[in-house]
Amino acid sequence: MGSLNDKEAREKLDFAKDQVIGAIAETMDLYGVTPAAGRLYATMYFEDKMNLDEMLEEIGMTKASMSTSVRKLQNIGYVKRVYTRGSRKHTYTAEKNFFNTFMSFYCQQWEREVSMNLDAVQLAEKELAEIINDESIADEIKEEAKEHYDMLNESKVYYHWLRKLVASIRSGEIFEFLPKENEET
């Protein structure tokens, strides 16, 4: 009856793993990561550590592809190199704490967005202010400049807020407001 032999159990275990690997790989893909990198991270999630040759074997892609995927995953903080004395192969390990990957990915993304857009806004405001403060310019143009200026100025509230959000995630302060909880359902 319900009892399994070892071969069936191994298949069941692999099925369970593949289920989660598929889901993670699909959502990673939503995060601007290539399919290869997504599958690689999802696979590494179930492994302690891997070297490039083990990745080839598991994913079935070339060494070059693994090399670039691993670097991309390192850049967004999903994978770290681990130094193993005695082996000349590079070995890597996946960050398994999703709070850490969340922090790494979004803080990086948001900081980039804030600084890029805020720079543009500052520059634009300077130009617009010159128009607004110039008496000789037609009212129609000055009014348009004023409208844009006010809108851009309002947007700064958002960018400052996003910056604070990043800081509170980085510091862990946010978990005082929204604690990590083990919900039982």
Place this chain on the structure above:
Amino acid sequence: MGSLNDKEAREKLDFAKDQVIGAIAETMDLYGVTPAAGRLYATMYFEDKMNLDEMLEEIGMTKASMSTSVRKLQNIGYVKRVYTRGSRKHTYTAEKNFFNTFMSFYCQQWEREVSMNLDAVQLAEKELAEIINDESIADEIKEEAKEHYDMLNESKVYYHWLRKLVASIRSGEIFEFLPKENEET
């Protein structure tokens, strides 16, 4: 001196606008939106409302491209249709409050991630539990199953947290913890 005529002022104003449009379009692109959709949203950000023909003119792309871009922007909550009586052209308006676009985009993305991954985790845990509770299976396999089970179980803390984050953004509760502030610098 330093005084501008109207033509120079108009150029200055357009330069200021283009600066911000460029920055927004570039970051939108980071958010999984096509270049066309990114440029379109950034352009609409400075307009009250637009119809498809005005978009063509401004962006210099085909009507089909605008149609699909607009729909994509509607899906992620960046653009809304606005009903203008008397005109048979469809008119649209950009959401100009970045708190709203933030909420719409990330809540949608995170909900999708949580439900997809949590579904896979639940299913995998059920399978793994069957292995763990089966006395007849080899210890080696059971131990691996147990390790995976514990890791997946731990990941649920993150998914529940992400769900709470979404709820607190949707409800506005998060702004009690991280207020919207007009910082002067």
Place this chain on the structure above:
DNA sequence: AAGTTTGTTAAGAAAAAATTTAACAAAATG
């Protein structure tokens, strides 16, 4: 230091995505 193993980079091939062209459908006007 020569040879071997391992990892990276650059150029090319394959695959995927974005955009346009063109055919179609829907709605409004006369």
Place this chain on the structure above:
DNA sequence: CATTTTGTTAAATTTTTTCTTAACAAACTT
């Protein structure tokens, strides 16, 4: 109801991205 205007969808093209092949560089062994 025929005609015109507007918007959508499907097929084809262009562009971009991803992946592989192959040449190269770096590091370890002996």
